[in-house]
Amino acid sequence: MKEFSIFNLxxxxxxxxxxxxxxxxxxxxxxxPPPPAHLLGHLPASAKEQTLVLYPEVTGNLMPDLTGVCxxxxxxxDLVREIDPGLMLFDQIFDLVIPVTRDAKGRIQQDLSALDGxxxxxxxxxxxxxxxLDFTPTVLSSLPHLENSIRRSVPPVSYEDWEQLVYEVVxxxxxxxxxxxAYWSVWNEPDLGMFWNVEHSxxxxxxxxxRGSDLWTPFxxxxxxxxxxxxxxxxxxxxxxxxxxxxxxxRADPTARVGGPNTSSFRERWIAVFLNQCxxxxxxxxxxxxxxxxxxxxMRANMAWLQETSAKAGIETPAVVITExxxxxxxxxxxWTETLESLDIIEGMASSGVEAAxxxxxxxxxxxxxxxxxxxxxAFQNLSMLQGRQIKCETTAGSGALATQxxxxxxxxxxWSQAADPExxxxxxxxxxxxxxxxxxxxxxxxxxxxxxxxxxxxxxxxVVSATLPGGGRRMVTVVFHTGRQMP
Numbered sequence: 001m002k003e004f005s006i007f008n009l010x011x012x013x014x015x016x017x018x019x020x021x022x023x024x025x026x027x028x029x030x031x032x033p034p035p036p037a038h039l040l041g042h043l044p045a046s047a048k049e050q051t052l053v054l055y056p057e058v059t060g061n062l063m064p065d066l067t068g069v070c071x072x073x074x075x076x077x078d079l080v081r082e083i084d085p086g087l088m089l090f091d092q093i094f095d096l097v098i099p100v101t102r103d104a105k106g107r108i109q110q111d112l113s114a115l116d117g118x119x120x121x122x123x124x125x126x127x128x129x130x131x132x133l134d135f136t137p138t139v140l141s142s143l144p145h146l147e148n149s150i151r152r153s154v155p156p157v158s159y160e161d162w163e164q165l166v167y168e169v170v171x172x173x174x175x176x177x178x179x180x181x182a183y184w185s186v187w188n189e190p191d192l193g194m195f196w197n198v199e200h201s202x203x204x205x206x207x208x209x210x211r212g213s214d215l216w217t218p219f220x221x222x223x224x225x226x227x228x229x230x231x232x233x234x235x236x237x238x239x240x241x242x243x244x245x246x247x248x249x250x251r252a253d254p255t256a257r258v259g260g261p262n263t264s265s266f267r268e269r270w271i272a273v274f275l276n277q278c279x280x281x282x283x284x285x286x287x288x289x290x291x292x293x294x295x296x297x298x299m300r301a302n303m304a305w306l307q308e309t310s311a312k313a314g315i316e317t318p319a320v321v322i323t324e325x326x327x328x329x330x331x332x333x334x335x336w337t338e339t340l341e342s343l344d345i346i347e348g349m350a351s352s353g354v355e356a357a358x359x360x361x362x363x364x365x366x367x368x369x370x371x372x373x374x375x376x377x378x379a380f381q382n383l384s385m386l387q388g389r390q391i392k393c394e395t396t397a398g399s400g401a402l403a404t405q406x407x408x409x410x411x412x413x414x415x416w417s418q419a420a421d422p423e424x425x426x427x428x429x430x431x432x433x434x435x436x437x438x439x440x441x442x443x444x445x446x447x448x449x450x451x452x453x454x455x456x457x458x459x460x461x462x463x464v465v466s467a468t469l470p471g472g473g474r475r476m477v478t479v480v481f482h483t484g485r486q487m488p
Contacts (some may be wrong), residue, residue, distance in 0.1 A: 039351060040401060041394040050396050050422040052415050052479070055430040056405050058392035063404045064355050066346050067380040068130070069362040070324060072121035079366040080125040083377050084384040088122045089323060089358045091132030091188050093169070095152065100137035100165065108139065108161050112172040119179050130183040130323065130358065131173065132262065133166055133245055135195070140165075153197040155237050159244040166248030174253045182356070185289050185323055186245045186260040190238045191270050193230060200233030235270065239277050246283055259287035262323055266290050266302050272309050279313040287355065291324040296348030303352040322349065322357035326364065336448050336474050338364070339376040340400075343416045343476075346383065347400050350390065375476075378446055382414050382478045394430070396422075409437065411481040420448075420472035427479050428464040435463035438481040448473040 039060045043051055068087030073080050094100055097118065099111045122129045135152035138144045140161055143151045156162040173179050190196035242260050249258045261267075261274045271288060278285045288306065293299050303320065310317040327333075327341035342359075349357055359365065365377035373381065388406030393413060395401040401415035413427065425445070429435045438459050445453040450473055459465070465479060 039392040042397045045397040049424045052427045053394040053430045055392035060390040063386045066357040067384045068358040070358050070360045072118050073362050077124045083380050088127040089130040094137040128182040132185045134187045163244040163248040167252045170249050170252035184249050184258045185262050186242050189264040191263045196234050198233040198237045200229040257286035262289040265292050275313045279315045285318045287319040287321045289321045289323045299348035300352040319355040324360045326360050335375045409483045413479050416476045426466040440482045442480045444478045446476040
């Protein structure tokens, strides 16, 4: 890994400006791997019956872990264990969690035992942590006397001290506490000035007189908004931060998975610059992270763009981790609308190849006042049971579904519907599908404002499972086809 120096900044700025000026979208290249197969098809709409057709011989990616949550739920680990999130994120660890000071000789000191409660909250919930390394502690801030959010949003005054601080955190978590951290992400939403406040003039004071028709026109650059220059400064400084952080992480744990840029949304310019500069500097990118994915078609388009951009940078397409998302966005939806909208987004992430995702926040999944699980928490609970490879399925228009087959051959499917009128639900094998090895099934139907309906039985020769729906209501359905002889 090369050392970052001021000498490198001209080359870095050139690449950033080139990406900003030329990045207008990508067309597919012949040497770019195709995106994951889209395994969900739709049947004609029906007012009478909701149908799910399974094709276990058509498989896709392994089912990703899309039921991760933000943040650590102190005092409610029993409810969280029922949801079984698998992954849990916590951030803002410096100062707000870990006190960071200097000793009499000016050396950085940190009380890492302050992390213990968070680590115990994660592992006690049966999850693995993603730890976001942010924000700047007061002792490393250039604005130590200002309000909390301002002083923590500026770059560290010493990247050497920052690297050592990161090293100590990773060493403590991995070596001393023996916690298996799933991911280490670098900062939170650096594309926003409120979280990454960088003065651009050291990097842009000559931009207005620069020339190069292949890069930009002087007129356009002179008349560019100040925000564009601020973004340039943030990009340059973020790469310095990322490099120092990677050094600290990998020095403590050479096998650690580290990534960024953890932007507030899918920001093409930021991600393209990040990938190009990591390729140029020889920096590891174990995953690319951003917040708030779109619905299925948008998510698949973003993943295709990422594959193309990675190929242009000359690197393998990194894994994708969505480090913050929800469907509500302040719309004030009722719990069932939020649940079903969230499931549509999850289907898009699963079908496009996202590796992991973290829902913001765990408080939407559990109802602490009544100590119960919300409809969305129930959905996450069932999604966490989908194991193995995704398989193709078709469902009635207006519905969504995901299905998997695990290493033991067990098929699990989860489907959902906004429609409240179907009188019957049927699950059946597709043309050419052989369900002869399955001996029994279990079926759970969760309905809005209605008790859970549960069915178990021996699978008939035709492999069809049907149930009558007494009354309307939006619903979620799980079905499991068992290979053993015993009834579930």
